[in-house]
Amino acid sequence: MSEHTIYEIEQLKHWIQDGIVHGVYKRDGIITLDVAKQIISLRLGMQNGEIHPAIAYLSESHIITPAARKYFAKEAYIGLTKMAVIVNSKMKSNFLNIYILIDKPVKPTRVFTNKEEAIKWLKS
Secondary structure, three states, rough: OOOOOOOOOOOOEEEEOOEEEEEEEEEOOOOOOHHHHHHHHHHHHHHHOOOOOEEEEEOOEEEEEEHEEEEEEEHOOOEEEEEEOOOHHHHHHHHHHHHHHHOOOOEEEEEEEEEHHHHHHHHH
């Protein structure tokens, strides 16, 4: 495992490890449009112009407003090659797959329940 600096706000922590951006959404966080913009700004600053694949960990319970979801569907992919989303239940996986069909992310996006499978896909 390589060394990494963690960038953190109230709702999320981000870091880059082994060429992959990791974003862990914290328990009971509320992601509004303003918070979504803050998250993207934080990540882009952390990436310093570099392009990476990313993993979003959505296992904890949190709320993302419709405006934030729509913003993430487009803006969240700036500076990324593709996105893996990790959840801890089949129900969340099904919900997110429906979201992906409706909001159509601009880069390849897949939902996983297993971190190792997600990393393998990101590196493929």
